[in-house]
Amino acid sequence: MNIAQLLIRAARTFPEQPAVSRGERVWATYAQLMKRSAGLAAAFRNQLGLVPGERVAMLMTNCPEYLEVRYAVWLAGLVAVPMNAKLHVREFAYMLSDSGAKLCFATPDLAGTVAPLADAVPGLERVVEVGSEEYRALQNVAGAFEMHPAAPDDVAWLFYTSGTTGKPKGVMISHRNLLCAALAYFSDVDRIDATDSIVHAAPMSHGSGLYDLPHMLKAANQVIPESGHFNQDEVLSLCSKWQGVTMFLAPTMVQRLVARVRQSGADFSGLKTIVYGGGPMYVADIREALQVMGPRFVQIYGQGEAPMTITALSRERINDTGHPRYLERLASVGIAQSCVEVIVADEHDRPLPANEVGEVLVRGDVVMQGYWNNPQASAATLRNGWLHTGDVGSFDADGFLTLRDRSKDLIISGGSNIYPREVEEALLYHPAVAEASVVGRAHAEWGEEVVAFVVRRPAARVTEAELEAVCLERIARFKRPRRYLFVDTLPKNNYGKVLKTELRKRLAAENASPDSEA
Numbered sequence: 001m002n003i004a005q006l007l008i009r010a011a012r013t014f015p016e017q018p019a020v021s022r023g024e025r026v027w028a029t030y031a032q033l034m035k036r037s038a039g040l041a042a043a044f045r046n047q048l049g050l051v052p053g054e055r056v057a058m059l060m061t062n063c064p065e066y067l068e069v070r071y072a073v074w075l076a077g078l079v080a081v082p083m084n085a086k087l088h089v090r091e092f093a094y095m096l097s098d099s100g101a102k103l104c105f106a107t108p109d110l111a112g113t114v115a116p117l118a119d120a121v122p123g124l125e126r127v128v129e130v131g132s133e134e135y136r137a138l139q140n141v142a143g144a145f146e147m148h149p150a151a152p153d154d155v156a157w158l159f160y161t162s163g164t165t166g167k168p169k170g171v172m173i174s175h176r177n178l179l180c181a182a183l184a185y186f187s188d189v190d191r192i193d194a195t196d197s198i199v200h201a202a203p204m205s206h207g208s209g210l211y212d213l214p215h216m217l218k219a220a221n222q223v224i225p226e227s228g229h230f231n232q233d234e235v236l237s238l239c240s241k242w243q244g245v246t247m248f249l250a251p252t253m254v255q256r257l258v259a260r261v262r263q264s265g266a267d268f269s270g271l272k273t274i275v276y277g278g279g280p281m282y283v284a285d286i287r288e289a290l291q292v293m294g295p296r297f298v299q300i301y302g303q304g305e306a307p308m309t310i311t312a313l314s315r316e317r318i319n320d321t322g323h324p325r326y327l328e329r330l331a332s333v334g335i336a337q338s339c340v341e342v343i344v345a346d347e348h349d350r351p352l353p354a355n356e357v358g359e360v361l362v363r364g365d366v367v368m369q370g371y372w373n374n375p376q377a378s379a380a381t382l383r384n385g386w387l388h389t390g391d392v393g394s395f396d397a398d399g400f401l402t403l404r405d406r407s408k409d410l411i412i413s414g415g416s417n418i419y420p421r422e423v424e425e426a427l428l429y430h431p432a433v434a435e436a437s438v439v440g441r442a443h444a445e446w447g448e449e450v451v452a453f454v455v456r457r458p459a460a461r462v463t464e465a466e467l468e469a470v471c472l473e474r475i476a477r478f479k480r481p482r483r484y485l486f487v488d489t490l491p492k493n494n495y496g497k498v499l500k501t502e503l504r505k506r507l508a509a510e511n512a513s514p515d516s517e518a
């Protein structure tokens with residue numbers, strides 16, 4: 001089944017229902033969205049000559065056209081390649097090259113950045129600015145069009161996620177994977193009907209953008225903020241305009257929203273559900289959120305290789321304050337979702353008993369097909385029938401999973417993934433830097449912040465400003481270190497591997513010291 005069937009079904013059953021809104025105004029009904037997407041899909045096939053299985057990149061901030069383009073890609077049997085708008089142009093170039101994308105859609109704020117890559121990236125034939133005359137012309141290409149009958153395991157979504165080396169890997173998500181994730185939403189996360197709305201405040205290029213699927217299945221309203229991103233006052237205003245509102249928010253967004261409600265007393269009566277995930281939510285923060293905004297929260301845990309669909313902590317569990325282990329459950333990421341098996345295993349993939357710590361393994365119909373053009377990484381991650389998440393945790397006796405650490409040293413800051421290796425590599429471009437090691441440190445607002453330990457070459461001098469500059473030349477701004485610590489040596493084991501645990505201990509001791517910096 002082609003996942004685009006969800007749009008066809010909604011347009012047939014609820015043609016006049018609002019499909020996409022921009023802010024407080026309806027942008028397209030389901031019949032209109034279907035017509036617009038079908039027009040683009042016809043252009044892909046009849047004018048541009050794209051054939052099923054070829055890749056179309058999407059470098060787009062949140063906008064109504066995002067859904068129009070993505071469903072057009074699927075209708076034509078093509079593969080959508082979303083790209084995080086916050087990344088560096090070097091990263092865009094790598095993803096376009098690795099995926100073999102022939103076409104890239106970009107919103108006006110990003111088109112100027114990516115347009116030169118059409119001449120630099122082999123195989124990339126065209127960059128189309130969304131809303132331009134060229135874009136409108138593609139929508140009006142004449143010719144017969146029928147949806148491509150995709151097979152369940154055909155790739156639909158090629159999502160790039162960094163690995164332990166910092167090199168992006170293309171996660172192959174199939175039509176079956178997407179449909180399974182959409183259906184799991186109803187059993188494990190929330191109910192939806194056609195009068196509900198979802199406000200897309202988090203980046204739609206991330207896994208959270210796939211929450212349009214269950215809402216499309218029920219012909220609900222997809223609301224894109226006018227700003228195209230998360231703004232506390234704006235989303236609260238939308239919660240007073242629309243009813244049955246759901247939002248996906250990273251923990252730092254939840255904290256900001258709660259603080260704004262506490263400060264302003266804003267009306268959010270239309271808000272039904274906040275689904276949160278993408279980083280650690282501290283117990284004190286979710287308890288404050290419940291106090292200020294009431295029983296509206298559901299937590300999910302997933303990763304790019306099993307998007308949004310590993311475990312869930314339901315609204316009922318989050319509000320079960322009378323349970324004797326309530327606080328422990330609130331600190332967990334919930335229980336396995338209905339379409340997956342989840343175990344905590346030892347190094348031989350043998351399940352561990354309750355309360356023993358091991359790696360989190362997952363299998364089921366939401367798990368990726370593998371990594372694009374990377375059989376070695378696929379074999380390393382998909383072993384013995386299980387997805388090896390790289391996350392470390394433990395189950396309690398009732399099946400609640402608590403994450404203990406991330407074996408891949410991933411840093412999650414403001415809901416965005418940052419891999420230390422790519423930051424370290426950027427720092428090493430400076431001639432004065434002999435060694436660098438990057439770790440995360442707890443941060444009250446962002447969840448974690450990036451800290452770099454730097455060893456200078458003998459007699460060399462380098463300032464923090466110079467290191468900042470070299471990072472901004474090579475990586476996205478949000479990945480740069482927020483603090484630099486100059487040290488004589490880095491702690492290492494007998495094999496020369498840097499002991500990041502020792503660096504984290506140093507930061508923890510510094511935070512605990514009464515003389516430490518605020």
